Amino acid sequence: MGSNPMGLIVALDSPDRGFEGLVEDLCGVVDGFKLGLPLLMGRGPGYAAELRSRCREGIWIADLKLADIGHVMKLTTSLVVDHVDAVIAHGFVGVKGALGELKEFLESRGRKLIVVASMSHPGAEEVYDKALPLILDAIEELGPWGVVAPATRPHVTTSIRERLGPRVAIVSPGVGAQGAEPGAALCAGADYEIVGRLIVSSPDPRSAALAVREAQRRRLASCGRG
Amino acid sequence: MGSNPMGLIVALDSPDRGFEGLVEDLCGVVDGFKLGLPLLMGRGPGYAAELRSRCREGIWIADLKLADIGHVMKLTTSLVVDHVDAVIAHGFVGVKGALGELKEFLESRGRKLIVVASMSHPGAEEVYDKALPLILDAIEELGPWGVVAPATRPHVTTSIRERLGPRVAIVSPGVGAQGAEPGAALCAGADYEIVGRLIVSSPDPRSAALAVREAQRRRLASCGRG
Numbered sequence: 001m002g003s004n005p006m007g008l009i010v011a012l013d014s015p016d017r018g019f020e021g022l023v024e025d026l027c028g029v030v031d032g033f034k035l036g037l038p039l040l041m042g043r044g045p046g047y048a049a050e051l052r053s054r055c056r057e058g059i060w061i062a063d064l065k066l067a068d069i070g071h072v073m074k075l076t077t078s079l080v081v082d083h084v085d086a087v088i089a090h091g092f093v094g095v096k097g098a099l100g101e102l103k104e105f106l107e108s109r110g111r112k113l114i115v116v117a118s119m120s121h122p123g124a125e126e127v128y129d130k131a132l133p134l135i136l137d138a139i140e141e142l143g144p145w146g147v148v149a150p151a152t153r154p155h156v157t158t159s160i161r162e163r164l165g166p167r168v169a170i171v172s173p174g175v176g177a178q179g180a181e182p183g184a185a186l187c188a189g190a191d192y193e194i195v196g197r198l199i200v201s202s203p204d205p206r207s208a209a210l211a212v213r214e215a216q217r218r219r220l221a222s223c224g225r226g
Numbered sequence: 227m228g229s230n231p232m233g234l235i236v237a238l239d240s241p242d243r244g245f246e247g248l249v250e251d252l253c254g255v256v257d258g259f260k261l262g263l264p265l266l267m268g269r270g271p272g273y274a275a276e277l278r279s280r281c282r283e284g285i286w287i288a289d290l291k292l293a294d295i296g297h298v299m300k301l302t303t304s305l306v307v308d309h310v311d312a313v314i315a316h317g318f319v320g321v322k323g324a325l326g327e328l329k330e331f332l333e334s335r336g337r338k339l340i341v342v343a344s345m346s347h348p349g350a351e352e353v354y355d356k357a358l359p360l361i362l363d364a365i366e367e368l369g370p371w372g373v374v375a376p377a378t379r380p381h382v383t384t385s386i387r388e389r390l391g392p393r394v395a396i397v398s399p400g401v402g403a404q405g406a407e408p409g410a411a412l413c414a415g416a417d418y419e420i421v422g423r424l425i426v427s428s429p430d431p432r433s434a435a436l437a438v439r440e441a442q443r444r445r446l447a448s449c450g451r452g
Contacts, residue, residue, distance in 0.1 A: 013298055015305065037294070038301035041267045067293040067316050068263070069347040069404070072239055075264035079241065090293050092318045092357070094349025121295040123320025126364050131318075131357040138352050178295070 006216055007031045007192030008209065009061065009171065010199050012051070015042020020054055025206045026199075027055035029213075034061040034088075034171075034194055040080060048083035060084045061114065061171075067093050070101025077105065086112035088148060091135040092128070095142050103142060112145035117160050120150035120174030129156065136163050146171055146191075151180035154188035161189030175212075182212045183219025232442055233257045233418030234435065235287065235397065236425055238277070241268020246280055251432045252425075253281035255439075260287040260314075260397075260420055266306060274309035286310045287340065287397075293319050296327030303331065312338035314374060317361040318354070321368050329368060338371035343386050346376035346400030355382065362389050372397055372417075377406035380414035387415030401438075408438045409445020 010026055012019045013036030023033065033055070035048055040062060052060055062080045066073045066089035077087050089102055103113045117135055119128055128135075139147060146169035149157040157172060169192065172185035176198025185193050195212055202208035236252055238245050239262030249259065259281070261274055266288060278286055288306045292299045292315035303313050315328055329339045343361055345354050354361075365373060372395035375383040383398060395418065398411035402424025411419050421438055428434035 013301060015301065036298055036301070037267075037290075038298060038305065041263075041271060041302060042305050044270060045267060064263075065294050065298075066291075067318070067342075068291050069345070072262055072264060072291075075239060075241065075262070076267060079264065079268050090316075090318070092316075092353045093345065094347075094352030094354065096349040096352065097347035098349040100349070116293075119295070119319065121319075121323035123322040123324040123326070123364075126320030126322065127318050127357050127360040128320065130360055131353055134353040134356055138349075 006186070006213065006220065008212060008216065009034050009059070009192045009194045010209065011036060011063070011173065011194050011196035012200065013038050013196060015039050019051055022200065022205050023051050023054040026209055027057065029206060029209045030058065031192060032059035032061065034063045035084070036063050037065060040064070045079040045083065048080050052083060059086060061086045061088060063088045065090060065116065066102065068098070070098050073098065073102045074105045077102065081106070081109050081111055084111070086114050086145065088114045088116060091115045091117050091139050091147075092131060094138050099138070099142050103144060114146040114148060114169070114171060115139050115142065115144045116148040118149050118153070118156045120152040120178050120180070124150065132156070136160065139164065145169060148173065149185075149190065151175045151185035151190065151193055152178055154184050157185055157188040157190055181219065182215035183217075186216060186220055187223035187225055232412070232439065232446065234438060234442065235260050235285070235418045235420045236435065237262060237289070237399065237420050237422035238426060239264050239422060241265050245277055248426065248431050249277050249280040252435055253283065255432055255435045256284065257418060258285035258287065260289045261310070262289050263291060266290070271305040271309065274306050278309060285312065287312045287314060289314045291316060291342065292328065294324070296324050299324065299328045300331045303328065307332070307335050307337055310337070312340050312371065314340045314342060317341045317343050317365050317373075318357065320364050325364070325368050329370060340372040340374060340395075340397060341365050341368065341370045342374040344375050344379070344382045346378040346404050346406070350376065358382070362386065365390065371395060374399065375411075375416065377401045377411035377416070377419055378404055380410050383411055383414040383416055407445065408441035409443075412442060412446055413449035413451055
């Protein structure tokens with residue numbers, strides 16, 4: 001993971017607009033795309049294949065935020081598994097009868113599991129953060145390819161990196177509209193920052209993405225990871 | 227809630243089959259239908275309207291198991307809000323910037339919020355159950371119409387009922403394929419039991435539902451709630 005300290009993934013969430021042109025504009029400029037549940041439910045899971053046909057590079061992630069029993073998570077995942085590289089599920093549902101079954105299913109299809117360890121909004125402090133040690137126990141037992149940790153609270157990301165070591169990929173949402181500055185999560189130990197509205201709602205998404213890249217570069221230089 | 231100690235809701239999850247005939251068969255026999263995320267993503271959110279046109283009574287629940295920031299949960303919910311009475315989200319994500327925004331949105335559309343307080347699979351003991359006091363703090367602050375508590379672990383349901391009082395509706399999954407017997411969760415304080423595969427995968431779903439009703443009746447008589 002450390003080989004790419006500049007990761008930038010763009011979040012596509014709204015079901016109300018087509019993202020074909022945006023994906024073509026950003027292809028090669030960013031490191032991947034994260035497709036949100038509203039988009040995949042509103043446009044249908046086949047839309048992931050349609051978008052991917054516009055950009056065959058980078059990592060494609062279905063951000064289903066799965067949080068159910070294994071049987072149901074597998075049913076949902078089977079709808080998109082052929083179209084993406086990775087799927088996101090929540091760590092708080094635990095391993096037995098849930099994430100363990102999902103990971104086995106994804107690995108059998110050559111896909112990656114990314115597990116939410118913490119979230120980016122203020123309400124994450126109410127329950128999620130307090131359960132973090134238990135969630136990290138479950139994640140350590142599970143051994144997923146990646147985890148989600150918030151860019152908005154970099155100390156949480158740093159403590160997750162310290163606990164899980166260098167091998168797991170850390171992806172960090174919360175950059176831009178939610179308040180975190182580009183590069184802050186990378187400095188805290190993340191591999192990829194996820195940016196949604198700041199790029200997607202820009203009149204010129206390609207320039208916005210390049211500006212985020214430049215801001216990441218400056219921030220990384222200042223924290224010594226650049 | 228106490229006026230109907232016999233609630234039975236049928237879970238429809240699989241995107242691989244049509245449920246139109248099943249809904250017609252079960253209409254009037256059960257108290258409602260819970261539509262799972264795999265079904266709503268695989269068939270499209272409009273399928274909720276199609277199914278509901280086959281049975282205009284009972285409660286219709288979109289079991290999206292939402293667990294995201296408020297902005298994204300509202301985008302997802304807006305896809306089904308016209309077709310259902312209630313939507314399920316996870317208590318784990320907290321109130322601020324998450325469930326608070328979702329509840330406000332649902333109430334503005336005259337719809338109910340049901341919050342997962344605990345789950346029915348073995349992995350729920352790893353994190354979810356240990357965070358239960360914090361989750362119940364968030365639920366108490368939020369004041370949703372209903373909560374989800376597991377039929378498979380009735381003592382959890384009982385403690386949730388004791389903590390939240392008589393006004394909140396408790397819906398309990400885990401009956402049948404997951405191991406809980408019909409009526410056990412009702413005896414523990416639930417208002418509705420959710421049954422999926424035991425009825426849906428039966429060669430005669432209507433008879434299976436009537437058998438569940440009869441088993442609930444016997445169990446309730448034995449625990450003094452009948």
